[in-house]
Amino acid sequence: MDERLRPFLTKVEKPGRYIGGEYNLPDMNKPCNVRFCLCFADIYEVGMSNLGIGILYDVLNKTDGVVCERCFAPWLDMGKILKENNLPLASIETGKPLKEFDIVGFSVPYEMSYTNILYMMDLAGIPFRAKDRNGDFPLIVGGGPAAANPEPIIDFFDIFFIGEGEYIDAELCKIVEKYKGDKNKILEEAAKIDGIYVPSVCKTIDGINVTTVKKAVVKNLDKAPYPTKPLVPNIEIIHDRSVIELYRGCYAGCRFCQACFFYRPVRYREKDTVASLAAQIIDNTGFDEMGLASLSSGDYEDICELIKELKELTEKKNVVLQMPSLRLDSFTEGVLERAKKTSLTFAPEAGTQRLRNVINKNVTEEDIVNSMRIAFTAGYTTVKLYFMMGLPTETDEDVLGIAETVRLIRKTFMEVTGKKNIFINVSTAMFIPKPATPFQWAEQISGEEMYRRQNLLKKELFSIKGVHYSWHGADMSVLEGLFARGDRKLSYVIESAYKKGCFFDSWTEKFDINKWNEAIEENGINVSDYTGLHDENKPLPWDFIDFGVSKDYFLKEWHKALKGETTPPCKHKCNGCGASKLGKCRFYVKGEKE
Amino acid sequence: MITLRFKRFNDGVFVPHVDVLRSLNRTFRRAGIDVRYSNGFNRHMVLRLTQPIPFGVADDDAYVTADIKSDFPLEEIFDKFVKACPPYIRPLGAYVTELNPSLGGTINASSYRVQGKLNVEQAEKINAVFGKEYEITLRKNGGADRKEVSSLIYYLKADEDGFDATLAFGNVNLRIDLLIEQFNDDFGTKFSVTDVVRTKQLIRQADGKVLSAEDYLLEKCTEKYISKE
Numbered sequence: 001m002d003e004r005l006r007p008f009l010t011k012v013e014k015p016g017r018y019i020g021g022e023y024n025l026p027d028m029n030k031p032c033n034v035r036f037c038l039c040f041a042d043i044y045e046v047g048m049s050n051l052g053i054g055i056l057y058d059v060l061n062k063t064d065g066v067v068c069e070r071c072f073a074p075w076l077d078m079g080k081i082l083k084e085n086n087l088p089l090a091s092i093e094t095g096k097p098l099k100e101f102d103i104v105g106f107s108v109p110y111e112m113s114y115t116n117i118l119y120m121m122d123l124a125g126i127p128f129r130a131k132d133r134n135g136d137f138p139l140i141v142g143g144g145p146a147a148a149n150p151e152p153i154i155d156f157f158d159i160f161f162i163g164e165g166e167y168i169d170a171e172l173c174k175i176v177e178k179y180k181g182d183k184n185k186i187l188e189e190a191a192k193i194d195g196i197y198v199p200s201v202c203k204t205i206d207g208i209n210v211t212t213v214k215k216a217v218v219k220n221l222d223k224a225p226y227p228t229k230p231l232v233p234n235i236e237i238i239h240d241r242s243v244i245e246l247y248r249g250c251y252a253g254c255r256f257c258q259a260c261f262f263y264r265p266v267r268y269r270e271k272d273t274v275a276s277l278a279a280q281i282i283d284n285t286g287f288d289e290m291g292l293a294s295l296s297s298g299d300y301e302d303i304c305e306l307i308k309e310l311k312e313l314t315e316k317k318n319v320v321l322q323m324p325s326l327r328l329d330s331f332t333e334g335v336l337e338r339a340k341k342t343s344l345t346f347a348p349e350a351g352t353q354r355l356r357n358v359i360n361k362n363v364t365e366e367d368i369v370n371s372m373r374i375a376f377t378a379g380y381t382t383v384k385l386y387f388m389m390g391l392p393t394e395t396d397e398d399v400l401g402i403a404e405t406v407r408l409i410r411k412t413f414m415e416v417t418g419k420k421n422i423f424i425n426v427s428t429a430m431f432i433p434k435p436a437t438p439f440q441w442a443e444q445i446s447g448e449e450m451y452r453r454q455n456l457l458k459k460e461l462f463s464i465k466g467v468h469y470s471w472h473g474a475d476m477s478v479l480e481g482l483f484a485r486g487d488r489k490l491s492y493v494i495e496s497a498y499k500k501g502c503f504f505d506s507w508t509e510k511f512d513i514n515k516w517n518e519a520i521e522e523n524g525i526n527v528s529d530y531t532g533l534h535d536e537n538k539p540l541p542w543d544f545i546d547f548g549v550s551k552d553y554f555l556k557e558w559h560k561a562l563k564g565e566t567t568p569p570c571k572h573k574c575n576g577c578g579a580s581k582l583g584k585c586r587f588y589v590k591g592e593k594e
Numbered sequence: 595m596i597t598l599r600f601k602r603f604n605d606g607v608f609v610p611h612v613d614v615l616r617s618l619n620r621t622f623r624r625a626g627i628d629v630r631y632s633n634g635f636n637r638h639m640v641l642r643l644t645q646p647i648p649f650g651v652a653d654d655d656a657y658v659t660a661d662i663k664s665d666f667p668l669e670e671i672f673d674k675f676v677k678a679c680p681p682y683i684r685p686l687g688a689y690v691t692e693l694n695p696s697l698g699g700t701i702n703a704s705s706y707r708v709q710g711k712l713n714v715e716q717a718e719k720i721n722a723v724f725g726k727e728y729e730i731t732l733r734k735n736g737g738a739d740r741k742e743v744s745s746l747i748y749y750l751k752a753d754e755d756g757f758d759a760t761l762a763f764g765n766v767n768l769r770i771d772l773l774i775e776q777f778n779d780d781f782g783t784k785f786s787v788t789d790v791v792r793t794k795q796l797i798r799q800a801d802g803k804v805l806s807a808e809d810y811l812l813e814k815c816t817e818k819y820i821s822k823e
Contacts (some may be wrong), residue, residue, distance in 0.1 A: 001605055010650045010787055015608035023620075023680045232620060234609045234680065286620030286678070288639075317623065318631055318639070 002095030004087050005078070012077045016235030017044035020070075020092035023232040024284065026061040028069065028093050033180070034173045036060050036068040037091050037101040037138075041108060041116035042506070044072040044092075048231070049239035051293055052144060053107055056165050058227035063170045065177060069093040069101075073116045074123070076504070082123050089123035098124035102176050104138045105169070106157075108146035111483035112476060112506035114153050114494050117142075119503040121156070128495060130158050130200065135183040139176065143169075148262050149435040149542040150197065151209070152486035152494065158183075159190055160197040162545055163216035164248075164263075166224055168195045197545075207488055208539055214546040217583040221248055221267035228280040232287070241289035241322065242281045244274055246306075249579070250295040251570040251587055254349070255360045255561050256388065258434035259295055261549045264577065265585030266570075271302045275309050282317050290314055291322040299571075343382035343423075344375050350391060351401025357564045358393050360438075360557070365408070372409050376416040382423040383409060389453050389471075390431040390445040392561060399453050402426070403460035406467055424467045428457065430477035433531075434484050435542045436549070438557030443533040444481040450474035475513040476505070481531045482520075487541040490530075492523045548579035595694050596662045597811055598675060599687045602653040606682025607788060611646035617680050618643065618658050625678035627671055630661035644697050644795060644807075645764060647704070648771040650787035655795050657697050657807060668819045676821075687808075690817040701807055703748055703796040704763035706770050709756045709789045719781045720752035730768075730776040743768050748798070756789070760796065 001019045009015035038057055040047030047053055053070070060068035069091035074082060082089060088097040098104050104126070106117050118128055121140075127133050130140065142150060143161030150160045161168055171193055179185040191198040195216020202211035218224045230242065249266035250259065269277075278290060290310070292300075300306060307321070314321045323344070348368060350356045356363060375383065387402050406424055413422040430450050433442040445453075454471050461469045483490060496519035504510040520527060534540065536555060543551065553576070560567060567575055570587045579585055602614065609617070619639045622629050631637045642659040664671055672688045679685060689695075712720070724747060732739045746768035749760035761768040770792075774785040795807040805813075812818065 006788070007786075009608055015649075016610065016613065019605035019608050021605045021681050023617075023624075025681075232617075232680070234605075234617065234682070235613050236616065283624065283626075286623035288619060288623065318637065319623075 001092065002090045004090070004095060005081075008078070008081045008085075011081065013075060014235065017072070017075065018078065018092065019234065022234055024229045025093070025231060026068075028067055030067060031065070032067040033065045033177045034067075034103065035096070035101045036066060036103045036105060036169075036173060037071050037096075037098055038068055039071045039098070039104060039106045039120055040073070041106060041113040041120060042073055042504075043075055044233075045235070045237040047072045047107075048233050048237045050107065050109065051243055051245060052165070054227050054230050054243075055225070056105075056107075056169055058230070059166055059225050060169055060173065062225070063173060066170070066173045069096065071098060071120070073120055073504070076510075079119070079123060088125045089120055099126050099137060101138045102180070103141060103173070105141045105143065107144040108142050108150075108153065109144055110506065111146065111152075111480045112511075114146075114483060115498045115503040115505055117153065117156060118495065118498040122498075129155050129491075131155075133158075135181065139183070139186065141172070145259070145262070148258055148545070148547075149484065149486070151488050151541040152483050152490035154197075154199050155488060155491040158187060158198070158200070160199070161195055161216065162197050162213050163195045164218045165216070166218050168193055168216045172196065202544070208541055209544045212544055212546055215262075215548060215582060217265070217548070218248075218267070219583045222270050222273050226269075226277055228277060229284045230281065232285050239291065240287070241291050242278075242285050242287040243291050243293045244278050244281070245269065246274060246292055246294040246297055246300045247586075248294070249585070251299065252296060252362065253360050253557075253567055253569060253575070253577075255358075255438040255557055256349075256391065256431060256434070257295075258437050260437075261554075261577070261579075262436050262547060263295070264547075264549055264579035265583050266579075266587055267583065268301070268586055271306050271309070274306060275313065278310055279313055282313070282319055287319065289320045289322055343384055343425075344380050345384040345386070346371065347386040348405060349386065349388050350394075350398060351387065351403070351405050352398045354564060355391055355394060355398045355401070357566050358561050359388075359391055360561065360566050362566060362569055365405075368405065369408065369412055372412045373416055376413050381413075381417075381421060382425070384425045384427065385409070387426065387428045388431045389428045389457070390450060390477075392431075392439060392442045393564075394431075394453075396453075396456060399457050400460055402428070402457055403464065406461065406464055410464065410466065420465070422466050424464075426461060426467060426469045427471070428454065428469075429472045430474060432477060432481045432484055435540065436545075436547050436554075438554045438561060440485065440540065440554060441534040441536055441558055444478070444531040446528075446531075447474045447478045450477060473508065473511070476508075476511060478527065478531065479505075479513075479516060482525075482527055485530055485534070485541070489523070489525065493519050493525055496522055546582075548577075548582040550578040553577045595659060595691050596668070596671065597657050597659040597689045597691065597695055597697065598672070598685055599689070599808060599811075600656050600658070600679075600683050600685045602656055602683055604652075604682050606680075607650050607652050609682065610649065611643070614683075615641060615643050617683070621675060621678045621680065621683070622660065625671075625674040627660075627674060628663045630663065642694065642696075642698060644701060647792055648769050648787060648790075650790070651706075651770060652788075652791040654791055654793050655807065657795070657811075659694060659697065661694075668817055672819050672821070684823075685821060687818065687820040689811040689815040691811070691814045692816060695811060695814055697795070697807055697810075699764075700797055700810070701795045702762065702764045702766070703760055703798050703804070704770075704792050705749070705758065705760045705794040705796060707756065707758055707791050707793050708770070708774060708785055709791075710783060710785045712752060712754055712756065712783060714754075716781045716783055717752040717754060717757075720750065720757055720777060720783075723747070724750035728776075730772050731779070732772065743773075747773075756785075758793075763795070
């Protein structure tokens with residue numbers, strides 16, 4: 001641990017966040033030529049729950065000549081102590097200051113973590129903008145889900161990883177090792193690798209990058225590295241369990257879902273590989289819970305067989321197997337057979353069939369009723385339902401349709417069980433148009449309209465017994481929308497907001513919309529330019545990224561959405577999205593479309 | 595029933611009691627030691643960890659009891675546990691008893707060593723506390739209550755390098771962190787909770803006889819294994 005922090009640990013809220021020393025810690029003293037600090041722009045408990053961090057940490061520490069350490073954003077109390085005592089932010093493992101590393105890599109999980117990157121760089125004594133950093137500073141690299149449009153934050157980075165990092169992180173380390181001390185040469189060589197975006201060597205027109213960067217894709221997921229000895233935290237974290245990733249990408253094609261398209265082509269870990277990984281991870285960690293990770297685990301081809309196999313293993317070891325959240329059309333009795341009856345989570349996303357067709361959620365009212373019948377017959381009495389509001393073409397009728405769906409589920413429960421004691425947790429998120437989706441041109445509704453629709457639904461749900469309603473804040477959703485489709489000009493807004501005291505913005509108690517509005521105004525930004533309907537003929541800031549899925553496909557899907565037409569899931573028929581050109585897609589059939 | 599004696603040291607002092615219990619649970623599973631589980635809806639490993647000590651205090655004398663179903667020799671169980679332990683826990687011994695020794699409910703005193711430079715005057719003042727009425731401040735929810743604690747201090751001896759104390763522990767309790775805070779206020783000492791090590795857990799019996807928890811286990815156990823380290 002960082003020994004300089006020891007005198008202060010009794011003065012902070014959770015000292016366990018800063019001590020490190022977890023079980024399965026790799027050898028930090030092995031001979032190395034490149035020291036990589038993997039940073040996560042949120043606190044320890046959130047960052048340690050991130051599977052991507054776990055995979056990269058494992059891969060890098062298994063790479064010859066590379067030692068990878070971690071750093072998480074210190075909570076407010078520790079951040080204040082570091083500033084007051086002039087202690088630069090350092091890694092957890094050895095307490096080495098960030099600016100002494102060769103590479104500092106930030107995993108950027110969501111838009112509202114952008115200011116935390118500056119918070120960490122500020123605490124580390126590293127200038128924010130790449131142009132202000134000479135070769136004495138480490139190479140600042142970024143990656144993670146925000147890579148679908150890194151433009152609002154790209155000025156802060158020397159390099160950005162686009163896509164999956166399993167192999168390209170290690171490749172960058174090799175380049176750094178070879179050309180250590182020559183930053184320009186490192187950047188020049190790195191730019192030659194697929195998935196590595198080096199803004200300083202790219203060509204721009206009117207502030208928009210036009211040099212194509214191809215997304216990095218792990219071609220064979222079944223053979224890809226996966227941590228079988230993940231770190232076991234000493235304190236409770238958000239997802240305090242072992243996790244097995246089943247597959248990447250998603251065949252469903254819901255038009256709002258960035259992950260579905262960004263992580264295509266669909267690639268699987270085979271059932272035997274999953275089972276073998278599960279056995280090793282249980283033995284090596286001792287976690288008493290195991291979860292299955294992927295965009296829609298219920299859609300995994302062998303899900304019933306896999307659950308059966310994993311149940312046998314976990315029951316023997318007294319480990320609880322957590323059921324994944326399920327798509328309503330992938331829900332079968334087989335999945336439930338050996339599950340513990342606690343609560344089930346479903347995501348109908350929209351309240352009417354018309355709107356479900358617009359978003360291409362291939363789920364009918366019949367699917368919902370049938371799935372609920374299965375669940376209630378099996379003994380479930382609690383259901384969680386996720387919906388989105390503000391979807392393209394949404395009307396008040398669609399909003400009230402959410403309440404109608406809840407009433408239908410309640411009625412189904414009473415028919416099946418003859419009882420009324422059902423608990424339904426309804427959660428709504430606001431729709432945010434995301435890059436790399438068919439809705440990347442769509443309009444996002446204003447904050448005021450979000451409040452109006454939330455109140456409309458709140459009033460309607462209030463009259464239904466056994467329902468608990470929670471919703472995502474409108475102000476935060478507008479900001480997320482702004483940055484999701486932002487350009488380089490927004491980096492000045494982020495910097496101004498940070499200087500006004502905005503960080504940990506995803507924490508509601510710390511979020512201050514007034515400061516953000518000031519920063520937006522000071523920088524002459526018109527929010528509706530970013531959140532409004534986008535012209536299909538104008539270039540988008542992220543057009544330079546080759547996602548595999550083509551822009552034409554997105555456009556075709558956008559037009560179909562506006563007409564309320566659906567596209568069948570690609571497990572039935574390849575829809576020719578284009579993703580298979582980056583790696584073999586599970587559902588790609590040669591000659592069928594592409 | 596097997597009770598494992600262990601020390602919690604280094605950064606482990608910053609791991610909360612409930613997380614130590616969670617770590618021990620994982621340690622048993624990693625070690626492949628078959629522990630009995632509860633029979634309820636949320637089945638959990640039945641572990642009995644002795645009562646928590648204040649956050650930041652190192653512990654040289656902690657105990658966890660588990661109902662272990664195993665045909666392995668005790669030494670082998672102990673070795674497996676040692677290999678699976680997190681870095682901040684060091685097992686010291688294992689004791690087999692017929693019944694649960696109920697250490698959590700039986701232990702009623704704890705000895706501590708508090709390290710920190712004292713001048714002669716400060717050491718004398720601390721020594722003078724023993725056997726006399728002494729009040730400490732209990733800060734709770736923004737308020738401050740005073741409590742007389744002389745009956746909860748069973749032993750107190752200061753020297754130039756700190757002091758040793760034996761205090762009531764368990765249902766009737768005097769927290770060492772509150773005592774050192776009071777010494778800091780009253781005598782200008784600069785003790786921190788991280789200067790404290792709990793050296794022994796004790797059982798003061800009705801006849802006044804004092805037994806260490808380890809000796810108590812040695813009296814009750816049918817088999818024992820003490821670490822050679």
